[in-house]
Amino acid sequence: xxxxxxISKWYGAxxxxxxxxxxxxxxxxxxxxxxxxxGKSTLIKCVNGLExxxxxxxxxxxxxxxxxxxxxxxxxxxxxxxxxxxxxFPHMSVTDNINLGQxxxxxxxxxxxxxxxxxxxxxxxxxxxxxxxxxxxxxxxxQRVAIARALAMDPIAMLFDEPTSALDPEMINxxxxxxxxxxxxxxxxxxxxxxxxxxxxxxxxxxxxxxGRIVEDAKKEDFFGSPRSDRAQQFLSKILHH
Amino acid sequence: xxxxxxxxxISRALPYMGQGMLFTLGLTLLSMLGGIILGTLLxxxxxxxLKLLNVPAGGYVNLLRSTPLILVxxxxxxxxxxxIKKISGDAYAEGLGPFHSALIAFTMFEAAYYxxxxxxxxxxxxxxxxDAAYALGLTYGQSMLKxxxxxxxxxxxxxxxxxxxxxxxxxxxxxxxxLTDFMGAASKVAQRDGRLVEMYLFAALVYFVLxxxxxxxxxxLQLRYNVGR
Numbered sequence: 454x455x456x457x458x459x460i461s462k463w464y465g466a467x468x469x470x471x472x473x474x475x476x477x478x479x480x481x482x483x484x485x486x487x488x489x490x491x492g493k494s495t496l497i498k499c500v501n502g503l504e505x506x507x508x509x510x511x512x513x514x515x516x517x518x519x520x521x522x523x524x525x526x527x528x529x530x531x532x533x534x535x536x537x538x539x540x541x542f543p544h545m546s547v548t549d550n551i552n553l554g555q556x557x558x559x560x561x562x563x564x565x566x567x568x569x570x571x572x573x574x575x576x577x578x579x580x581x582x583x584x585x586x587x588x589x590x591x592x593x594x595x596q597r598v599a600i601a602r603a604l605a606m607d608p609i610a611m612l613f614d615e616p617t618s619a620l621d622p623e624m625i626n627x628x629x630x631x632x633x634x635x636x637x638x639x640x641x642x643x644x645x646x647x648x649x650x651x652x653x654x655x656x657x658x659x660x661x662x663x664x665g666r667i668v669e670d671a672k673k674e675d676f677f678g679s680p681r682s683d684r685a686q687q688f689l690s691k692i693l694h695h
Numbered sequence: 696x697x698x699x700x701x702x703x704x705i706s707r708a709l710p711y712m713g714q715g716m717l718f719t720l721g722l723t724l725l726s727m728l729g730g731i732i733l734g735t736l737l738x739x740x741x742x743x744x745l746k747l748l749n750v751p752a753g754g755y756v757n758l759l760r761s762t763p764l765i766l767v768x769x770x771x772x773x774x775x776x777x778x779i780k781k782i783s784g785d786a787y788a789e790g791l792g793p794f795h796s797a798l799i800a801f802t803m804f805e806a807a808y809y810x811x812x813x814x815x816x817x818x819x820x821x822x823x824x825x826d827a828a829y830a831l832g833l834t835y836g837q838s839m840l841k842x843x844x845x846x847x848x849x850x851x852x853x854x855x856x857x858x859x860x861x862x863x864x865x866x867x868x869x870x871x872x873x874l875t876d877f878m879g880a881a882s883k884v885a886q887r888d889g890r891l892v893e894m895y896l897f898a899a900l901v902y903f904v905l906x907x908x909x910x911x912x913x914x915x916l917q918l919r920y921n922v923g924r
Contacts, residue, residue, distance in 0.1 A: 498826070501830060503826050503829060503830065525829075526829070526832045526833065526834050527832065528832075529829060529830055529831070529832045530831065530832025531832075532830075533830075534826075534827075534830035536823055536826065536827060536830075538821075538823055540821075540823040540824055540826065540827035541827075542824065542827070542828075542841075542842055542846075543846065544845050544846055544849065553831065553833075553841060553842075554831035554832060554833065557833060557837050557841065558831060558832040558833060558837075602831070603830075603831075606831065606832065
């Protein structure tokens with residue numbers, strides 16, 4: 454479904470990504486982890502073309518992200534994305550946030566969009582907040598709205614860029630619960646996260662990145678059983694300590 | 696103390712001054728509207744990565760901001776008709792007339808300032824908002840119209856209004872092309888009736904009251920926006 458082929462990216466002279474290659478099959482959940490600055494967020498943003506890259510290509514459901522003639526807005530509308538800082542639109546109500554893409558991109562009527570939005574809000578447990586503005590919600594609630602907003606586009610895959618990193622500890626689980634449910638329903642997911650509990654529970658594969666390279670790309674059982682690289686071992690021992 | 700003054704002249708001139716004020720307000724609001732629209736377009740051009748767009752926009756803004764307003768007004772009144780005649784080859788081609796040429800001059804001059812305000816406003820919206828809009832599949836235009844500009848505009852309302860207050864005062868310069876705004880009306884009455892002190896005092900008072908209450912309003916708006924954040 455998502456094929457990342459030999460991606461390299463530079464910021465000026467600084468190389469952020471070096472020859473990254475991996476693949477996400479339909480229905481697969483892949484967790485990407487690694488120390489900060491290892492390029493995981495940059496890599497996931499390459500998948501829907503939010504970050505341009507200079508070498509390699511990414512094929513999403515048969516469509517090349519790098520090709521000049523690719524309709525990027527159309528490609529993006531088929532992949533949901535959830536950001537670290539939620540990025541809800543603060544000047545719109547929760548419902549309007551979820552309606553916007555449905556109306557403007559998918560061409561749904563206002564009524565159809567609103568119905569879908571309400572349905573999704575119910576699914577993430579926030580039906581009562583429909584008329585509120587993002588600023589009136591807690592971080593965990595905002596992130597669940599952001600997931601609903603992405604799901605409203607009926608995406609073929611979902612990208613999560615550190616969805617729980619900006620949350621207070623007590624709110625992390627409410628977001629992870631939604632994500633676990635989504636994974637169990639068979640959604641194709643690429644998740645940048647440090648939540649190893651989530652990885653153990655639902656991931657099929659774990660990709661470990663360091664200094665812009667993919668240093669480990671293994672089945673979950675192999676990754677947590679016997680990490681093959683020293684760097685991954687170090688990283689795991691650091692974050693699994695507590 | 697005011698025994699030598701005749702303040703009745705003001706009440707006699709009120710209807711005429713009222714017309715002048717309507718003209719001033721009309722010119723201010725129209726140039727503000729045009730200036731903000733044109734300024735926003737210029738800001739988008741300046742922020743573009745395309746040299747073809749950002750260089751001309753930058754040049755325009757720098758040129759206009761380095762030119763006295765009164766010169767721009769003159770330019771549109773005197774030089775544009777000459778240019779029209781030269782280009783069309785018709786020696787009797789009509790100019791734009793003082794009102795339209797002043798309106799265009801003010802709009803274009805203010806656009807340079809509004810451009811810089813809107814540019815700051817657009818840059819005040821976090822980059823993640825653009826990413827989120829794009830990630831939904833919105834195009835550049837849709838992202839700007841629905842997500843970025845509404846937030847940029849809201850962040851900049853106080854400064855946009857402050858610029859409007861400055862513009863309100865600057866419209867008094869239209870006397871140079873023979874238009875009668877509020878200031879011009881006061882001036883004409885003052886000279887006709889030989890009541891300079893009374894009329895100019897009154898004009899100053901009116902400008903002060905209007906501008907002061909407007910800037911007070913802006914301050915209160917600013918407080919409300921800061922609380923909301």
